[in-house]
Ligand SMILES: NC(=O)C1=CN([C@@H]2O[C@H](COP(=O)(O)OP(=O)(O)OC[C@H]3O[C@@H](n4cnc5c(N)ncnc54)[C@H](O)[C@@H]3O)[C@@H](O)[C@H]2O)C=CC1
């Protein structure tokens with residue numbers, strides 16, 4: 001009998017719960033461990049060992065750890081896991097907007113002989129963007145559009161009255177570097193686009209609060225020597241967290257399932 005791939009998860013919010021639902025249907029995968037804050041009273045499904053300290057997760061030595069907890073957890077926990085030789089898949093890619101964190105992750109992966117994978121998350125078209133970048137890109141523009149409620153608790157509140165908005169309002173225009181840093185729960189996709197294309201400073205970003213939409217939409221427009229493409233993804237949000245698209249959770253699940261398989265088809 002082939003051994004199941006043992007997965008550890010950091011965080012147990014909306015994304016992690018959706019991930020567990022998907023992965024528990026797969027025979028080749030066992031969700032073994034979860035790192036949860038000691039203050040959290042959230043129950044985890046039976047069979048998953050709960051840790052409230054990263055040392056416990058490292059000692060459990062899962063085959064792969066999946067981060068679903070936010071930028072801070074990437075900076076605090078992922079280098080330690082990589083140095084311990086544990087492969088990590090991250091979804092809070094916006095943490096990589098900080099060059100010091102990128103360098104630390106690179107060093108940790110080299111020292112531990114481990115691999116870090118950043119998933120596409122809620123956006124698509126990154127394969128085409130990566131390929132197009134080889135011949136040189138002139139412009140990459142990302143537009144993110146979500147209902148006003150998805151922008152609560154963000155700097156958007158200082159620019160527009162989210163509660164009473166009647167028409168779409170663009171509240172941010174700037175670089176992926178700033179967007180990923182300032183909207184850590186909404187603009188991780190800008191970091192994924194930046195890393196696949198022309199970097200954090202040259203990737204242009206527009207963020208819109210739109211009371212006429214129910215979806216979290218992500219539009220990518222790319223121009224370069226290869227030609228041009230535009231792609232729009234209209235995502236349904238996860239019911240437990242309107243900031244997060246279901247596709248982001250599915251993207252993590254797909255990355256884990258692909259890794260557990262023997263063929264990459
Ligand atoms: N790449 C992408 O397309 C997307 C990425 N994300 C990222 O995924 C993260 C998780 O998303 P959701 O599950 O929807 O958020 P959520 O807020 O529902 O859940 C996050 C959970 O992580 C826990 N957590 C935070 N720091 C932790 C730590 N150091 N150790 C253990 N647990 C910790 C929190 O207590 C919370 O339960 C977001 O913060 C965001 O950074 C979210 C949406 C899309």
Ligand SMILES: O=C([O-])CC(=O)C(=O)O
Pocket residue numbers: 121122184185186187188189190216235243244245246248
């Ligand atoms: O899930 C989404 O629609 C995108 C998101 O929140 C992020 O990139 O952080």
